[in-house]
Amino acid sequence: MKKFQQALMTGVSYMLPLIVFSGMTIALTGMISQSQADFPAVATLNGFAWVMMDLIPAIFAAYMAYAIGDKAAIIPGFIGGYIAGHPPVENTSASGFLGAILAGFIAGYLVLYLRKVKVPLFLDSIKKTLLIPVLTGWLLYLIMAYPIAIFVGALNDLIISNLLDLSQAPQYAFLLGAILSAMCAFDMGGPIGKIAITFVFAVWNDPSGLGFVVNAAVFPGIMVPALSVGIASLIARNKYTEDEIRMAPASILSGLVGITESTLPYAFRDPFRIIGPNMMGAAVGGAIMMGFGVSTAGVSGVFGMPMASNLGIFISAILVGTAISVALQILIKKPVDQSAAVITGEEDDLDFEITL
Amino acid sequence: MKITAVTACATGVAHTFMAKRAIEDAAKARGHEVKVETQGATGIENALTRAELEEADILILATDIKLAKTERFKNIKKVTIPVATAIKNADGVIKKIEEKLK
Numbered sequence: 001m002k003k004f005q006q007a008l009m010t011g012v013s014y015m016l017p018l019i020v021f022s023g024m025t026i027a028l029t030g031m032i033s034q035s036q037a038d039f040p041a042v043a044t045l046n047g048f049a050w051v052m053m054d055l056i057p058a059i060f061a062a063y064m065a066y067a068i069g070d071k072a073a074i075i076p077g078f079i080g081g082y083i084a085g086h087p088p089v090e091n092t093s094a095s096g097f098l099g100a101i102l103a104g105f106i107a108g109y110l111v112l113y114l115r116k117v118k119v120p121l122f123l124d125s126i127k128k129t130l131l132i133p134v135l136t137g138w139l140l141y142l143i144m145a146y147p148i149a150i151f152v153g154a155l156n157d158l159i160i161s162n163l164l165d166l167s168q169a170p171q172y173a174f175l176l177g178a179i180l181s182a183m184c185a186f187d188m189g190g191p192i193g194k195i196a197i198t199f200v201f202a203v204w205n206d207p208s209g210l211g212f213v214v215n216a217a218v219f220p221g222i223m224v225p226a227l228s229v230g231i232a233s234l235i236a237r238n239k240y241t242e243d244e245i246r247m248a249p250a251s252i253l254s255g256l257v258g259i260t261e262s263t264l265p266y267a268f269r270d271p272f273r274i275i276g277p278n279m280m281g282a283a284v285g286g287a288i289m290m291g292f293g294v295s296t297a298g299v300s301g302v303f304g305m306p307m308a309s310n311l312g313i314f315i316s317a318i319l320v321g322t323a324i325s326v327a328l329q330i331l332i333k334k335p336v337d338q339s340a341a342v343i344t345g346e347e348d349d350l351d352f353e354i355t356l
Numbered sequence: 357m358k359i360t361a362v363t364a365c366a367t368g369v370a371h372t373f374m375a376k377r378a379i380e381d382a383a384k385a386r387g388h389e390v391k392v393e394t395q396g397a398t399g400i401e402n403a404l405t406r407a408e409l410e411e412a413d414i415l416i417l418a419t420d421i422k423l424a425k426t427e428r429f430k431n432i433k434k435v436t437i438p439v440a441t442a443i444k445n446a447d448g449v450i451k452k453i454e455e456k457l458k
Contacts, residue, residue, distance in 0.1 A: 067422035
């Protein structure tokens with residue numbers, strides 16, 4: 001399980017620059033296109049950025065496989081991940097991120113296993129140069145293009161149709177936005193938030209435009225935590241450590257550009273009184289966002305703002321969420337004794353063995 | 357002791373370097389020599405050399421992801437911990453290593 005999680009994080013790690021490139025490029029070119037100027041070159045760049053965006057599952061699966069099966073697993077993972085985004089067989093649908101996770105997992109362990117298979121010495125170089133790439137490529141194609149594309153595709157469709165159903169009824173849209181946003185605020189860039197993001201990517205290209213609505217709904221979950229710990233620590237200086245106050249500007253900036261992870265040091269020191277308020281604030285923000293049906297195709301914090309369908313509500317959702325979180329933190333956090341503000345770890349964290 | 361360490365988190369911007377600082381500070385406070393390699397967003401910085409790894413008493417791998425160039429770490433005494441543990445309690449990690457190596 002730990003290996004699986006490490007593989008997921010490796011995939012995320014190598015995929016991030018591609019998300020940033022395509023997200024930022026789409027946001028910027030979209031902004032220029034919206035300003036009514038007609039630049040064919042900008043539109044072409046926008047189209048290209050979308051092509052790169054579509055490669056994200058492939059890159060993710062490639063590096064997830066790499067974490068498990070090493071170098072030889074990269075290409076099989078890429079092949080499987082690509083099919084997750086672009087199913088080649090008629091009447092099957094893209095398995096998206098869910099499929100990409102499976103592709104990375106299968107490719108990684110397949111290669112790991114094949115590398116261990118003993119063959120006569122004269123066959124060894126053939127195994128490495130021919131058998132592994134071709135065999136694993138074919139196997140990944142078969143698995144991803146048929147059973148996975150059919151079943152996970154159907155499952156994805158089920159989730160999408162449920163989300164669509166939810167988004168039809170305004171009272172559930174509030175709830176859906178609140179849940180997705182709170183998930184992101186819960187572990188600040190960790191696996192729970194990734195599930196919410198996976199939802200967003202799973203419905204990203206949905207013709208109803210739902211992808212852009214749920215994409216907007218997770219913005220408070222991504223931005224509120226880092227913004228609010230930074231602002232709260234500057235207001236209630238007696239309730240935060242010296243380090244936390246010094247980290248505040250960086251944290252606020254991170255929150256603005258959508259890097260939730262900078263909340264983690266605050267959350268480590270006082271998990272309940274940080275994560276609780278953050279989730280509350282994010283949930284309210286997500287509920288506002290989705291309740292009003294605000295959508296955006298942008299990613300990464302303020303860079304997603306210019307593409308928001310309703311800028312006023314978008315900003316209000318972030319501000320209200322942040323204000324709630326800041327107020328709750330100041331209310332429930334205990335004053336800090338600066339001299340004793342040393343982080344103490346739990347003993348069971350240190351359950352490691354020395355190995356060769 | 358001579359302590360070597362490698363830190364790597366998923367984003368490779370903040371925690372990788374926070375863990376580096378935490379390990380350096382804790383090691384120096386306890387009177388050890390220390391060198392920490394980071395595998396962040398742009399790649400390997402402050403790389404550990406073959407000689408440094410061979411001389412080291414312990415190699416701490418504080419990582420959430422698959423590390424690059426791990427073939428260098430073969431046959432070296434090492435511990436693997438999450439990045440968060442290094443940031444939260446580097447001192448405890450080093451104390452525990454001291455005990456285990458006794």
